[in-house]
Amino acid sequence: MHYAIVTETYPPQVNGVALTVRALEQGLQARGHRVTLVRPRQPGERDTVGDALHVAGLPLPLYSGLRFGLPAAGLLRRHWRGDAPDAVYVATEGPLGWSAVRAARALGLPVATGLHTRFDRYMREYGLGALERIAWAWMRRFHNRGDATLVPTRELAAELSAHGFKRPLRLPRAVDTHRFSPERRDVAMRSQWGIDARQLAVIHVGRIAPEKNLALVVQAFRAIQRVRPDARLVWIGEGPSRAALQREHPDFVFRGMQHGDALAAHIASGDLFLFPSRSETFGNVTVEAMASGVATVAFDCGAAREHLRHGLHGGCVPPGDATAFIDAALYLASDDRLRAACGAAARRAVSGLRPAQVAADFDALLQGLTPRGGRHGSPAPA
Known part of the structure; x- marks a missing residue:
């Protein structure tokens, strides 16, 4: 054909x-x-x-x-x-x-x-x-x-x-589960972020732009910091909102645009992925984070509606409910064992997507x- x-x-x-x-x-x-x-x-x-x-x-x-x-x-x-x-x-x-x-x-x-x-x-x-x-x-x-x-x-x-x-x-x-895999986790990369093995790396992956609802990422992370002062927020991507975020929050880590295996390593090296966008038709990065074994918090739409189960793979909360989003992020951030179990279950859930x-x-x-x-x-x- x-x-x-x-x-x-x-x-x-x-x-x-x-x-x-x-x-x-x-x-x-x-x-x-x-x-x-x-x-x-x-x-x-x-x-x-x-x-x-x-x-x-x-x-x-x-x-x-x-x-x-x-x-x-x-x-x-x-x-x-x-x-x-x-x-x-x-x-x-x-x-x-x-x-x-x-x-x-x-x-x-x-x-x-x-x-x-x-x-x-x-x-x-x-x-x-x-x-x-x-x-x-x-x-x-x-x-x-x-x-x-x-x-x-x-x-x-x-x-x-x-x-x-x-x-x-x-x-x-x-999702390419060979590329996006927990095996890509990189301790040396986390060290570049200023994060050791015991600290919490909260990540956001995607275009840094107004349509991605990024204020909620900041809100959720600041709430996490109150219970996990060792946490760091790592941004992976570029966009028009980066300069303002970097100026207003000098403690954030910005890694810029990543591709291929480097992107996979960045995702797998995180501990908790926050994805508050409400403008996606799907949101490929949701299943990429799940395949990487990273517990995920997202609204119940797009890829999350199809694949992310609340309490099993992370947090899948009602669309637009900012309080529920922050609560789910806090719950996962405060329990290392639960977060690891959610990441492992998320990996298994998407392993059949060929x-x-x-x-x-x-x-x-x-x-x-x-x-x-x-x-x-x-x-x-x-």
Whole structure:
């Protein structure tokens, strides 16, 4: 089979969407399929490299290093007329994504979209709640132009159905349990953080930005410090809020952006992971922390709703309940034996999440798409 994947973001950019899209691409290739990747051209790149098609793009305001693709419907129609894919997957809702859906529709190609970003919740987190309804309408219009909308959780599929999305289908996520493992724990790295084996390392991993609800991380950690004065808070990631946090809290440890094995070692070297974000469609880092054997506190949504069990793997608390979040963090921070048991149970809970199965499910969903006008079988959930 020949598939086309269209995305506005892709490594070396580091974010959940870019890494998820690359994993899907590699999974299809490992199954013997040909994949044409369509994405914005980075400075110095050629228009085409192998099966990659690079289109014009511009820097994304407020997100250093990220670009969005300009509309390319005409280019894609010409390209796909001469080398038609069996199905198209559009991972992002930017100008390039919209034009890719239009091009696929015009050629009668089956096309699935992926909902990776909760723009409705971003409006709320940035104090623009009045635009939340507009965000829903815009997202619904885009995704309903495709033959299916792929989402990572049952919760999100149900929510989209309630908001008028016509064909939300669940495509589960997985985690690389060989890379993310308790065996990556690094005593020397903890020493660099100023933490010995007996001290408590509280970690946060992700973009350091307003939409991540980071004030709650600070609140929870300061509460922990009152019962564990030896605790340190370690931030792994970059973002626009870092400078202010670093200025206002000089005792925090900032490790910047980490990748690959270095990221895995940073996560495994922590003792307690706090993840208060409410704007994720999934939150890959939740299952990465669980696979690393680190007790986790998160709200009961996204990956936590799917995999994190309260009291067994850490704390999974009602969405938006800051008091419950802080209480769960305090409970785990004050009991070393319980925290270790939760980390070990979390590792066992996600050990069966296999990337190869996600690739097989993705393959089946794309092969089962029915374009408007009909050519393939009807889409069925993986």
